Each structure stands twice: as C-alpha cells, then as structure tokens.
Amino acid sequence: MTGKIIDARGKRCPLPIIELAKALTSVEIGDSLTLLSDDPATSADLNAWARMTKNLVAPQGVHRYLVTRKN
Amino acid sequence: MVPVTAQFQAESALHPAARELLLEIFDQGWADPRKLHLESRRAAILLQEAKESIANDLGLSPAEIYFLGEISLGFHLAVAGLAHNEGRLIHSSIDRQEVLALASQFPHALHVGVNNSGEISLPRLARSDVLLWQSINAETGLLRPLHAELQEFSGSIFVDHTAYPMPAPELPSWTTALWDASSWSGPHGLSIFGLKSGTQSWRNPFPHLEQSVVPSGFSLPLAMASAVALSHWKKDEIAATSNASEMAQRIRDYVSVEIPHTDFLSADLPALRSILSLSFLYVDAERLQADLAAEGFAVDSGSACISANLEASHVLKGMGLLSQGNIRLRLHHRVTIAEIEAFLPVLKRLVEKQRE
Numbered sequence: 466m467t468g469k470i471i472d473a474r475g476k477r478c479p480l481p482i483i484e485l486a487k488a489l490t491s492v493e494i495g496d497s498l499t500l501l502s503d504d505p506a507t508s509a510d511l512n513a514w515a516r517m518t519k520n521l522v523a524p525q526g527v528h529r530y531l532v533t534r535k536n
Numbered sequence: 537m538v539p540v541t542a543q544f545q546a547e548s549a550l551h552p553a554a555r556e557l558l559l560e561i562f563d564q565g566w567a568d569p570r571k572l573h574l575e576s577r578r579a580a581i582l583l584q585e586a587k588e589s590i591a592n593d594l595g596l597s598p599a600e601i602y603f604l605g606e607i608s609l610g611f612h613l614a615v616a617g618l619a620h621n622e623g624r625l626i627h628s629s630i631d632r633q634e635v636l637a638l639a640s641q642f643p644h645a646l647h648v649g650v651n652n653s654g655e656i657s658l659p660r661l662a663r664s665d666v667l668l669w670q671s672i673n674a675e676t677g678l679l680r681p682l683h684a685e686l687q688e689f690s691g692s693i694f695v696d697h698t699a700y701p702m703p704a705p706e707l708p709s710w711t712t713a714l715w716d717a718s719s720w721s722g723p724h725g726l727s728i729f730g731l732k733s734g735t736q737s738w739r740n741p742f743p744h745l746e747q748s749v750v751p752s753g754f755s756l757p758l759a760m761a762s763a764v765a766l767s768h769w770k771k772d773e774i775a776a777t778s779n780a781s782e783m784a785q786r787i788r789d790y791v792s793v794e795i796p797h798t799d800f801l802s803a804d805l806p807a808l809r810s811i812l813s814l815s816f817l818y819v820d821a822e823r824l825q826a827d828l829a830a831e832g833f834a835v836d837s838g839s840a841c842i843s844a845n846l847e848a849s850h851v852l853k854g855m856g857l858l859s860q861g862n863i864r865l866r867l868h869h870r871v872t873i874a875e876i877e878a879f880l881p882v883l884k885r886l887v888e889k890q891r892e
Contacts, residue, residue, distance in 0.1 A: 478839070479860040483818050506839075506859050513858035517797055517817060 469498040474528065478506040482514055489520070489534050497533040499525070548868055551721045554765035558723065561757040569756065583756060586763035590728065593766045594715065595703035600730050602750040603759045607698065607716055607727040611638055613750060614694045614712040614729060615668060616741035619644075623664030623691060628656040629854035630678075631670050632696060636850070639668060652856045653805055654678045658685070665691040666711075666737075674699030675838050675851040675864060676801045677811030682707060692737040695730075700808060701766065704730060711735050717758070720773075721868075722765035726758040776869030781809035783867045783876050788812075790880045795887055799858035810867045813838065815852065819861030819890050827886045828863070833879055836864040861887075 471488050473481035481502035492498055500511075511530055515522040521533040550558070569580035584598070591598040604610045611634040619625055624646040627639045639645040650656050654673060661667070667689070672679055682705060686693070692711040695704070701720045704713055713730035717723055729750055731738060740749065784803075791798045797817035801807055816824070821839030828835055838849030839862040852859040867876075 479818055479820055482860065486818065506853075509853040509856070510858055510860050512856060513799060513815075514817060516856075517799060517858065 471498060471500045473500060473502045473504070473507075476502070476504065478504050478510060480504075481507050482510060485511075485514075485532060486518075489532065492534045494534050494536060497531050500530045500532055501528055502530070503528045548721050548866070548870065550723055550761070551765040551768050553768050554722055554761040557764050558757055558761040561760060579756060582760055586760045589763040590766055593703075593770055594701065594728075594730075595706075596730055597733060600704075600733055602729040602731065603754040604727045604729050604750055605725055605754045607714070608634060609751070610698075610714045610727045610729050611635060612741060614696075614714050615639065617738045618666045618692050618694060618711060619741075620739050621664055621666050621692060621737055623662050623666060624659075625666050625668065626659070626661075627668040628670070630654060630673055630675075630851045631668060632674070632698065633850070635668055635670075635696060650854050653802075654680065654855055658683060661685070661689050661691060663690050665689075667691065667693045668696070669693055670696040670699070671702045671705070672697075672700045672808055672811075673851060674811070675849055676813050676855065676857070677808040678801060678855075679806040679808060681806065692735075698727070701769070711738055717762035717765065720762075720766050720769035722762035722769070723758045726754060726762045728762075772869040776810060776867070779869070779871075779873070780867040783871065783873060784809045784812050786873070786876060787814075787865070787880065791883075794880070794884050801855075801857065812865045812867060813852070813857070814863055814865070815839075815858035816861035816863075816887050817858060819887055821861050821863065823890060824861060824863060824886055827889070828882070831882050831886075833882065836866075838862045838864060 469488065469492065471484050473484050481500065481504055485500050488498060508524065511522045520535045523531045525531050568576055569583045570576070587598045587601050591601050615635060615638045619642045624644050625639050625642050626646045626648060627635055629647065629649050646659070648656050648659070654676070669682065670680055686707060689709055691709060693707065693709055695710050695713040698714055698716040699719060701715055704710065711732055715728040717726040717728070731749065788800060788803060791814060795816065799815040799817070800813060821837045825835060825837050838852055839860055849859050849862065852862060
C-alpha cells in the first residue's frame with residue numbers, strides 16, 4: 466500500500482510536487498505513496514497542495530511524506 | 537496587440553508633481569537647514585512645511601515626525617529603541633524580514649504564529665511588553681486592524697506602516713511607527729520615523745546620538761518631494777481603491793473559472809484590494825515572471841523558485857498559502873481595466889504552457 470516511493474531529493478520547487486501529482490494518477494483512490502523531498506518549500510506547499518486538490522498528506526520524519534490519494 | 541506595461545509591480549514611477557519639484561530643487565541647489573544664513577533659513581522653512589504637510593496627511597503632530605534616509609535604520613530605531621523594555625518583544629511570523637531579523641537578536645523576543653486568516657493569537661499582555669505590529673501585509677494586502685484589547689494595553693507598540701501609508705493609529709500606546717515614501721509613489725531612500733510625543737519607553741539605540749533622536753543624514757529635496765507625493769497620492773488613492781476592488785474581483789473571478797488550482801487570499805478577509813497575490817500550482821514562478829516580462833507585463837513574486845531568494849515567502853508559508861508559482865500584482869491608480877483584460881488571457885496561456 467505504501468510501496469511506491471517518489472524520490473525528488475535535490476530538486477527545487479515546483480518539481481517535487483509536479484512529480485508527486487504525476488505519480489499519484491497511477492495510484493488507486495484510497496492508496497498512498499511516499500514522497501522524498503528536501504526542498505525547503507515542500508513542507509508548507511504540500512499542505513497547500515493537499516488543501517487545493519483535496520488529497521491527504523502526513524509528514525513522516527525528515528524530508529519524507531506519506532501522500533494518500535483521496536479523489 | 538499587447539500593451540507594454542510595467543504597471544503591476546510594487547515600485548511605481550515617482551508622482552509627476554514630486555518629480556517636477558525634485559528637478560526644480562536640484563536645479564536651484566539647497567542649503568543646510570541647520571545653519572543661520574538666509575538660504576539656510578529658507579531651507580528650514582521648507583523642511584518645516586514638508587513636515588507639517590506629511591503630519592497632516594498621516595494624522596501625526598509635526599513634532600512626532602523624523603525624516604530618515606535608509607529604511608533599515610528606521611527599523612532599527614523603531615524596534616531596537618523599544619527592546620530595552622523588560623517585557624517580551626512580541627512579533628508575528630508574517631512580519632517583515634527586517635523586523636524578524638531584529639527581534640531575533642533579543643532574548644526576550646516572542647515569535648507568535650498566525651492562522652490562515654493572518655490573525656495572530658496574542659498572549660495576555662503585560663504593561664512592560666512591546667508589540668511589533670504590521671498594519672498591512674505587503675505581500676497579501678491583508679489588513680491587520682489592531683485588536684480591541686489593545687485599546688487597554690499600556691505597554692509599547694511599534695506600528696509598521698512601510699507597506700502602505702496608513703495614518704497613525706488612534707491608540708493610547710503606539711510608541712514608534714515607520715513609513716516608506718516609496719509606498720505612496722514618493723522617492724526611494726526616504727522614510728519617516730514616528731515617535732509619539734511624551735513617550736517614556738523609547739530609548740535611542742545609538743548612544744552617541746542621544747540628543748538628536750535620529751541621524752540627520754537625509755536628503756532635503758527627497759523629503760520635500762515625499763510630502764508633495766503623499767498629498768497627491770492620497771487623492772489618487774481614493775479613486776484607485778474603488779477601481780482596485782473591482783479589478784481584483786474581476787481577476788479572482790477569471791482565475792477561478794479559467795485557471796484551476798490557483799491559490800489566493802479569501803475575498804472575505806479584510807484586505808487592501810490594490811494588492812493581489814496569486815499562486816499557481818505546478819508552476820515555476822521564475823519562468824512565469826520571465827515569460828510575462830517578455831509579453832510586457834512586469835510583476836513581483838514571493839516564490840522561493842526566484843533564484844535570489846533562498847526560502848519561499850515566509851508570509852505565504854506562515855498563512856498556509858501556496859508559495860510556488862506565486863505572482864503579486866499592485867492595482868494602483870494608473871492600472872486600467874483594459875490592461876487587466878489584456879493581462880488575464882496571457883497569464884492563462886503562460887500557466888497552461890507550463891502545466892502541459
């Protein structure tokens with residue numbers, strides 16, 4: 466269920482969130498993937514992204530986020 | 537045909553009346569207003585007139601106004617001058633970088649967060665506390681009226697008016713305030729430090745200048761031009777404000793329908809309508825800014841993707857707004873609805889190009 470990992474470390478905004486959104490289309494609704502990103506804008510922008518696209522984000526420690534597709 | 541405009545940037549051209557006055561004074565030369573000969577006396581009178589005019593426009597007494605050159609000096613005087621007080625130095629996460637940097641130097645600084653509406657959750661205030669308060673947030677246009685409980689507060693308040701020339705607050709305890717002449721289409725390099733008459737809690741942070749309140753190294757012509765620019769700006773701004781709210785509504789309506797995944801401050805929040813910040817999901821702000829410039833539209837941005845900035849706008853972050861793909865528009869009195877109408881489809885095309 467949390468198998469897929471998107472490794473966007475070393476990439477600057479908006480690339481990590483673009484890669485996440487692309488990858489999320491191949492995930493079933495209700496399933497999750499993990500995003501790795503060390504861009505300083507990612508943490509706050511992921512929350513805004515989740516609010517705007519109505520998906521779910523849960524931080525999982527440093528530079529690691531569990532993202533669940535909700536629609 | 538796309539009009540060539542640089543209208544949407546925060547820095548607008550000097551007001552024509554201020555420009556004219558400035559050229560006239562530079563042509564004539566000017567004297568040191570502190571000396572006694574005739575020319576100096578004349579300069580001193582002109583300076584006093586400038587002070588009175590600005591005081592009148594900003595709701596202060598002329599005795600409360602000090603002209604300054606560099607605005608960083610103003611932040612230092614206004615903030616560090618209050619930091620000797622024993623209470624906490626309370627400031628919020630969406631204050632200007634200068635204020636955050638200054639406050640962080642003091643061990644009794646208290647950094648408070650804001651919610652999505654930009655409201656700060658004030659702790660219970662004590663008489664010895666110092667509050668650093670921004671009247672308008674320059675990035676989002678958010679208006680930050682002083683809480684009702686501050687009417688009772690007897691500590692010290694620094695009010696940051698540098699984003700927009702609001703009049704001095706009608707509060708018993710405002711202590712210091714700062715304005716920036718470029719915010720009213722006056723010249724750059726001239727700021728105004730306000731120090732409330734009779735204040736006991738401010739101390740000059742420059743010990744060697746204790747007698748003079750502020751260093752006198754400002755330009756007399758710039759001070760005079762700022763006064764002229766302010767009184768003209770006030771007239772223009774009254775007309776601009778109603779236009780701006782119409783324009784801002786038009787832009788929000790357009791992007792809501794035509795450009796999905798755009799984030800902006802809720803229209804319900806109290807905000808200055810002439811500042812509009814838009815963030816586009818999956819968009820690189822630097823590229824968008826460059827593409828817009830190539831089409832003749834100059835805009836500002838608060839995104840981290842702008843190479844000179846290391847961090848995304850702390851304001852957008854602090855309020856939970858999207859920081860990527862951010863542009864800021866200033867809808868001042870010289871912006872026309874025709875320019876907005878020309879701008880919107882270009883914006884849509886450029887955002888779509890990046891999202892392909």
